[in-house]
Amino acid sequence: MKRNRNLIILCVGLLAGLIAPLATGASDPGFYIEVLLGGLMAGVLYSLVALGFVLIFKASGVFNFAQGAMVLFAALSVARMAEVMPLWLATLLAVGIMVVFAFIVERLVLRPLVNQDPVVLLMATLGVTYFLNGFGQTVWGSDIYEINLGIAKEPVMILQSVFQGGILINKDDVAAAIAAVVLVALLALFFQKTKTGRALRAVADDHLAAQSIGIPLNRIWVIVWSVAGVVALVAGVIWGAKLGVQFSVSQVALKALPVVILGGFTSIPGAILGGLIIGVGEKMAEVFLAPIAVKAFDLAGGGIENWFAYVLALLFLLVLPEGLFGEKHIDRV
Amino acid sequence: MLYRENGQFKTTYRQDQQMLPILQDRIFMALLLLFVFGAGPFIFSDYLFLSILIPFLILALAAIGLNLLVGYCGQISLGHGAFMSVGAYAAYNLALRMPQLNFLVVLILAGLIAALVGLLFGIPSLRIRGLYLAVATLAAQFFMDWTFARVKWFTNYAPSGSVSTATIDIFGWTVDTPVRKYLFLLAVVTVFALVAKNLVRGHMGRAWMAMRDMDVAAEVIGIRPVYAKLTAFGVSSFYVGVAGALWGFVYLGSWEPLAFDINLSLNLLFMIIIGGMGSILGSFFGAFFIVALPILLNQAPEWLGIHMSTAMVSNLEAMIFGSLIIFFLIVEPQGLARLWAIGKEKLRLWPFPH
Numbered sequence: 001m002k003r004n005r006n007l008i009i010l011c012v013g014l015l016a017g018l019i020a021p022l023a024t025g026a027s028d029p030g031f032y033i034e035v036l037l038g039g040l041m042a043g044v045l046y047s048l049v050a051l052g053f054v055l056i057f058k059a060s061g062v063f064n065f066a067q068g069a070m071v072l073f074a075a076l077s078v079a080r081m082a083e084v085m086p087l088w089l090a091t092l093l094a095v096g097i098m099v100v101f102a103f104i105v106e107r108l109v110l111r112p113l114v115n116q117d118p119v120v121l122l123m124a125t126l127g128v129t130y131f132l133n134g135f136g137q138t139v140w141g142s143d144i145y146e147i148n149l150g151i152a153k154e155p156v157m158i159l160q161s162v163f164q165g166g167i168l169i170n171k172d173d174v175a176a177a178i179a180a181v182v183l184v185a186l187l188a189l190f191f192q193k194t195k196t197g198r199a200l201r202a203v204a205d206d207h208l209a210a211q212s213i214g215i216p217l218n219r220i221w222v223i224v225w226s227v228a229g230v231v232a233l234v235a236g237v238i239w240g241a242k243l244g245v246q247f248s249v250s251q252v253a254l255k256a257l258p259v260v261i262l263g264g265f266t267s268i269p270g271a272i273l274g275g276l277i278i279g280v281g282e283k284m285a286e287v288f289l290a291p292i293a294v295k296a297f298d299l300a301g302g303g304i305e306n307w308f309a310y311v312l313a314l315l316f317l318l319v320l321p322e323g324l325f326g327e328k329h330i331d332r333v
Numbered sequence: 334m335l336y337r338e339n340g341q342f343k344t345t346y347r348q349d350q351q352m353l354p355i356l357q358d359r360i361f362m363a364l365l366l367l368f369v370f371g372a373g374p375f376i377f378s379d380y381l382f383l384s385i386l387i388p389f390l391i392l393a394l395a396a397i398g399l400n401l402l403v404g405y406c407g408q409i410s411l412g413h414g415a416f417m418s419v420g421a422y423a424a425y426n427l428a429l430r431m432p433q434l435n436f437l438v439v440l441i442l443a444g445l446i447a448a449l450v451g452l453l454f455g456i457p458s459l460r461i462r463g464l465y466l467a468v469a470t471l472a473a474q475f476f477m478d479w480t481f482a483r484v485k486w487f488t489n490y491a492p493s494g495s496v497s498t499a500t501i502d503i504f505g506w507t508v509d510t511p512v513r514k515y516l517f518l519l520a521v522v523t524v525f526a527l528v529a530k531n532l533v534r535g536h537m538g539r540a541w542m543a544m545r546d547m548d549v550a551a552e553v554i555g556i557r558p559v560y561a562k563l564t565a566f567g568v569s570s571f572y573v574g575v576a577g578a579l580w581g582f583v584y585l586g587s588w589e590p591l592a593f594d595i596n597l598s599l600n601l602l603f604m605i606i607i608g609g610m611g612s613i614l615g616s617f618f619g620a621f622f623i624v625a626l627p628i629l630l631n632q633a634p635e636w637l638g639i640h641m642s643t644a645m646v647s648n649l650e651a652m653i654f655g656s657l658i659i660f661f662l663i664v665e666p667q668g669l670a671r672l673w674a675i676g677k678e679k680l681r682l683w684p685f686p687h
Contacts, residue, residue, distance in 0.1 A: 127662070
């Protein structure tokens with residue numbers, strides 16, 4: 001009951017924050033919707049990165065700090081290989097690379113550290129992060145690279161009859177959102193309808209029980225890291241096509257940490273919804289809240305989107321520690 | 334032969350409980366201190382002071398601070414760079430606004446302010462642990478980064494956001510030359526390391542370690558979790574805050590808001606993983622390793638006659654750091670400090686087989 005009450009309070013609070021700019025007349029509806037869409041777009045990317053986190057955490061209990069590095073590495077691979085071959089071939093090869101990477105990680109990192117404290121595994125993935133960032137930039141170079149998906153970048157004006165001035169939408173944003181939805185649908189199919197997917201779900205539910213009925217844990221780990229690698233690849237390609245492939249891409253992982261707190265460590269719908277909430281919340285805060293804060297406290301510029309996600313996550317931790325959809329059990333101290 | 338404890342009988346509790354129970358250890362420590370204080374200033378070069386010893390000493394202090402929290406109390410923190418920045422900016426503002434204060438007082442006050450902030454961000458640790466705490470401390474990191482970059486008061490309305498400090502003056506003794514900086518830091522670090530070593534041997538340290546090993550059992554035998562965790566956060570941030578103040582005043586001199594970003598936090602964590610979690614000595618090893626390795630990597634290709642670009646070197650550095658972290662976590666979770674202990678164990682028997 002208490003959980004439900006907290007959940008309701010949080011939802012009402014979030015909704016109130018969402019409609020506040022509109023209700024107080026601080027912004028005109030057209031601009032408001034543009035900000036909202038921009039936030040949703042960023043949210044899709046956060047969701048994709050968070051999805052990788054959740055997949056790996058569910059299957060192996062590892063909090064994979066390296067997800068951001070994987071995004072960067074995959075995007076770099078696609079971008080550099082696409083320079084000498086068609087994009088589809090480059091993408092396929094990059095998928096292959098991510099599978100090999102999953103195999104190596106399982107062999108060299110996960111297997112020797114099996115049954116260790118989660119915090120030790122977290123630190124090990126920190127090591128993987130550094131290695132992968134260094135390795136990726138050694139092999140592929142450390143400049144800014146472009147991924148050209150062949151989609152026009154100029155924005156399109158829609159709904160001019162409804163709002164004054166209309167709404168600007170980028171075509172590649174729409175394509176990215178569609179790609180994300182397709183990916184999630186494919187993942188859902190894979191998890192629900194295939195034998196491997198069933199094994200993955202079994203492992204996520206209970207390692208020991210899964211192992212005792214003959215599901216090979218090591219192979220499952222390779223598969224799940226590969227899937228996370230593919231998710232990272234999609235996120236990296238979308239991000240790279242929008243803003244170019246560069247080192248800062250790997251920092252998006254830091255934004256995905258609050259997302260998984262918000263959505264719950266073990267919930268795929270949670271990761272998606274959490275990503276959208278963080279994405280929208282962050283943009284809204286930056287556009288509508290930051291100017292007020294700058295005026296009130298005489299700040300040197302806004303930039304509150306750098307920490308807003310974390311504060312939101314902390315709030316959730318205090319009120320709803322297991323996240324929106326997480327498992328009810330949590331280690332209380 | 335030389336390193337044996339035969340014949341050293343302990344006849345009182347006092348002797349049994351002392352910090353260095355073996356005579357040879359005491360002699361070694363005395364000689365080491367004599368060397369670094371007495372001979373060091375004369376034989377080391379300025380380059381050695383500025384590029385290795387000064388950052389090493391400060392980072393060792395910060396690593397001790399982090400080790401108290403992570404290694405001894407078992408609470409992970411990815412935000413200790415932020416507490417360093419709190420110490421640095423607190424010291425900057427104290428020195429700026431109250432110039433009559435002695436720098437030593439400023440240092441202690443800066444540490445206390447950092448401890449307060451650390452306590453504040455340590456409060457979530459009472460309810461959550463592990464991965465959740467890692468995210469909570471990351472929140473501290475990003476929030477502090479932003480605060481010092483955007484709130485103009487902290488940087489005294491400097492247009493670029495970067496601050497620079499005055500020369501340190503302690504009772505008329507100015508800390509300006511590399512040698513003096515080195516001696517000053519050496520004295521500070523020696524005192525703080527000694528205090529830390531004794532803290533972890535005392536009831537506070539034991540409470541931390543009990544909390545780390547099994548919190549429920551610790552609570553059952555009468556250790557208050559609130560007390561143990563919050564003292565760990567407080568003392569740890571105090572150390573790190575002092576280190577931050579020294580980093581700003583003695584090493585950097587002037588710095589930008591992003592001098593204390595997340596990479597510093599992660600580096601501190603790497604120091605204690607490589608050096609040894611739950612070991613004061615290990616903090617020194619780890620700090621030295623992290624300071625010396627990039628310099629070695631920069632120099633090594635030239636010695637070998639290979640030319641490498643700076644980007645290449647930094648990538649290589651990241652790769653080596655990453656692999657070493659994984660290597661140490663797998664092969665020697667206790668880090669370099671454990672290797673040192675094994676070496677000592679072997680030396681006790683040497684040259685005899687048994």
